Amino acid sequence: MYKDNTVAVVGLGKSGLSAARALKEGGADVLVWDDRADARDDAQKAGYQLAAPDTYDWSGDAPAALVLSPGIPLTHPQPHPAATAAGIHGIPVLGDVELLYRACPRARYIGITGTNGKSTTTALIGHILTSTNRTVEVGGNLGTPALDLAPLDADGIYVLEMSSYQLDLTHSVAFDSAILLNVTADHLDRHGGMDGYIAAKKRIFRNQGGETAAIVGVDDNHCDAVATALEDNGHTVIRLSVTQPVEYGVYIADGKLIDAMTDDPIAVLDLNDAPALPGLHNAQNIAAAYAATRREGLSPAEIRDGILTFPGLAHRLETVAVEDGIRFVNDSKATNAEATARALASFERIYWIAGGREKEGGYDVLRPYLPAVRKAFLIGEAADNMAAALSKSLEVEICGTLQRAVEQATALAMAEGVRGSAVLLSPACASFDQFPNFEIRGTAFTEAVADTLRHRREHRS
Numbered sequence: 001m002y003k004d005n006t007v008a009v010v011g012l013g014k015s016g017l018s019a020a021r022a023l024k025e026g027g028a029d030v031l032v033w034d035d036r037a038d039a040r041d042d043a044q045k046a047g048y049q050l051a052a053p054d055t056y057d058w059s060g061d062a063p064a065a066l067v068l069s070p071g072i073p074l075t076h077p078q079p080h081p082a083a084t085a086a087g088i089h090g091i092p093v094l095g096d097v098e099l100l101y102r103a104c105p106r107a108r109y110i111g112i113t114g115t116n117g118k119s120t121t122t123a124l125i126g127h128i129l130t131s132t133n134r135t136v137e138v139g140g141n142l143g144t145p146a147l148d149l150a151p152l153d154a155d156g157i158y159v160l161e162m163s164s165y166q167l168d169l170t171h172s173v174a175f176d177s178a179i180l181l182n183v184t185a186d187h188l189d190r191h192g193g194m195d196g197y198i199a200a201k202k203r204i205f206r207n208q209g210g211e212t213a214a215i216v217g218v219d220d221n222h223c224d225a226v227a228t229a230l231e232d233n234g235h236t237v238i239r240l241s242v243t244q245p246v247e248y249g250v251y252i253a254d255g256k257l258i259d260a261m262t263d264d265p266i267a268v269l270d271l272n273d274a275p276a277l278p279g280l281h282n283a284q285n286i287a288a289a290y291a292a293t294r295r296e297g298l299s300p301a302e303i304r305d306g307i308l309t310f311p312g313l314a315h316r317l318e319t320v321a322v323e324d325g326i327r328f329v330n331d332s333k334a335t336n337a338e339a340t341a342r343a344l345a346s347f348e349r350i351y352w353i354a355g356g357r358e359k360e361g362g363y364d365v366l367r368p369y370l371p372a373v374r375k376a377f378l379i380g381e382a383a384d385n386m387a388a389a390l391s392k393s394l395e396v397e398i399c400g401t402l403q404r405a406v407e408q409a410t411a412l413a414m415a416e417g418v419r420g421s422a423v424l425l426s427p428a429c430a431s432f433d434q435f436p437n438f439e440i441r442g443t444a445f446t447e448a449v450a451d452t453l454r455h456r457r458e459h460r461s
Contacts, residue, residue, distance in 0.1 A: 001102055002064055003027030010053060010082045011069025012039040018145035019067045019096045020048055031056075031063065033082075053082035058089045066093045070141070070165035076196065095169025097160060100146040102172065107152035109173060110292050111140075113162045113204050114181030114217070116339045117285045118142075120277070121181060122161040123313050124289040128306030129157060132298055141166055157296065164200035174207035177292045179215040181240075181284060183222040184338040184361075198222055205230060212236065215291045217284050219243050238295075240287040242280045250287040257286060259300060269304045276312035279346030281339075315442035317343060321449050323456075325419030326410075328449045331426035332442030337365045340428035344369035349421040351409040353402070355379040355386055356429030356441070363389045363428065370394050374421070375412060377405040381433040402434070402441070406448040414456070423449070 005028055009020045012034040020043070024030045031051040032043050044050055056062060066086040068074060074083050074093065086093050101109065110125060112118045119142045126138035137149040140160035152158060162170070183198055205214050216227040217240045231237045238261060239249035251258050257268045268290065271283055286307055293303050312318060314330070321328040329347075334340045336359050344350060344366065355378045363386065376396045378386050383398045390396055399405035402425075409423045425445045427438075435441040 001026070001099075005029065005064040006031060006061075007065050007067060008033070008051070008053065008056065008063040008082065009067045009069075010034070010080065011072040012036075012043050013069050013071055015096045015145040015147075016067070016069035017043070017046075018147045019069075019099060022096075022099070022147040023067070024048075053080075053085060056082075056085070058085045058091070062089060062091055064091070066091055067099070068093055068095060068169055070095060070163055070169065074165075074168050092171075093169065094171070095166050096146040097140060097162065097166055097173060098170050100149065100158070101170075104151050104153070104156075104158075106154040108154075108157045108176045108296070110157060110159045110177045110179070110296075111162045111173070111175040111204050112160070112179045112181070112288070113164070113167060113201050114179070115184045115336070116342065117181045117281055117288075118161050118163075118179075119333065120282065120313050120316050121179065121285040121288050122159055124277075124285060124307070124310050125292050126159045127310045128289060128293045128298065128303055129159065129296065131306045131309060132302050134296070162204055164197060167200050167203040170203060172207060174209070174212060175204060176211070177213050177215055177295050178204040178208060179288050179292060180204060180223055180226060181217045181288055182220050182338075183226075184220065184336070184365075198226070202226060205235065208235060213238055213291075213295055215240065215288055217241070217288065218246065218249075219284070238291045240284060240291065242283045242287065250291045252280075252283045252287065257283075257290060259290065259294070261291065261294060266300065268300045269307065274307055274310070276310055277307070278317060279342055281342035281345075282317070315439060317346060318442070320446045321453060323453050324414060324417065325421070326413050327420075327422045328410075329422050329424045329426075330442045330445050331424060332431070332438045332445060334426040334428060335359070335430050335438055337361055337363050337428045340426040341365050341369055343424060343426035344372055347422040347424065348372055349374055349418055351413045351421065351423045352376045353379065353399075353405045353409055353423070353425045353445070354427050354429070355382045356427045356431050356435075357433040358382040358385060358429055366390075366428070367393060374416070375409075377409045379405050379427075379434070380429065382429045386428075402444055403448045403451075406445065407452050410449070410452045410456070 007028045008031045032048045112122045129136045135156040138159045141163040142161035213236045215238045218224040239246040241251040315332040318330040331343045350373045352373045370393045387396045431438045431441040
């Protein structure tokens with residue numbers, strides 16, 4: 001679509017490099033830039049033309065479009081100079097999902113957003129559809145960048161995890177099913193506060209009409225208000241709840257998934273039969289995946305089979321070892337307190353490893369779940385603040401490093417020897433103080449568990 005036109009790509013992470021590659025292969029003259037010198041060096045070695053945005057002739061021979069990586073600030077806390085200049089001169093600022101939609105408009109699109117659970121829901125929908133031999137591509141914020149996905153036509157379905165950053169860069173996409181799971185405070189600095197964050201999430205519904213559906217979890221006040229406003233504006237809304245029955249929606253009752261999308265509700269499966277998806281937060285993910293795949297024409301039985309064969313995701317309540325009845329669980333993806341609250345609600349006796357780089361919002365949301373925690377082992381920059389916030393409710397130990405925390409938590413769990421207990425990494429914090437990302441932090445936890453258990457066995461023998 002941009003053949004023989006100049007397009008600027010700013011931000012050379014996975015999605016930025018993917019966009020640059022796709023645009024170049026499509027015949028565009030691509031200019032790339034990243035504020036990181038190492039990223040610029042890698043791009044130049046790969047054959048891309050470097051050009052800093054402050055060297056563009058914005059008012060004359062300007063780029064036809066500016067493609068921003070999701071990590072580049074569009075508005076807050078301070079817009080990137082390239083975004084500001086593009087806006088002044090009327091140059092469209094796009095993301096990679098927008099480019100995918102313009103390139104493959106005949107395919108069907110399922111979009112998933114929310115503060116928590118979107119990765120699991122995205123992967124689960126993809127798994128269910130794939131298990132019934134649909135033509136599916138899964139990616140976006142999860143895993144594969146949008147423009148690295150295979151091109152699909154009318155018989156194909158894109159299942160895309162959408163962050164709030166990506167939604168800010170998406171203008172014409174009309175999702176056939178748009179899912180909003182939940183909204184709690186997160187990334188507020190990038191959206192100018194809670195109102196801006198909610199507005200970004202609501203963009204997933206902006207171009208819907210006709211046969212499309214808005215699938216909304218209504219167990220938090222923000223999303224409940226969004227669902228009502230969408231209905232008032234003529235949207236078809238499918239409500240999800242794990243706490244109460246909902247009409248013309250999907251809900252959980254007595255541990256069962258209930259399809260109430262018609263006038264004759266049916267129980268689809270017992271959630272206890274899906275051990276890879278424990279806890280109420282995963283029940284919401286299951287309900288959302290059910291609603292979306294039901295709309296794609298799958299039968300309840302097909303969806304049930306897909307749910308029961310889903311293996312789960314790495315770093316999301318992932319069981320990495322079981323030793324003497326003690327489960328070791330990697331929930332490194334829990335980078336905020338709300339995500340960790342969901343993890344703490346999933347187990348009855350917990351040796352909890354937490355900490356990292358703090359986010360806004362504090363830890364009050366965790367208090368109802370702390371009775372299940374035997375002891376907290378704290379790491380990283382947040383350790384002192386977390387100890388101050390939590391020490392009146394439970395015993396805490398500042399361990400500093402993840403290796404030390406694993407060793408101490410394992411020693412106590414094994415000494416107390418209660419089968420069914422969990423040594424749980426669920427940090428409630430970002431990873432960036434000690435690790436480049438949550439994946440590397442989760443891998444470090446898994447390796448530390450393996451090392452600690454191996455030493456324990458050697459010592460016993």
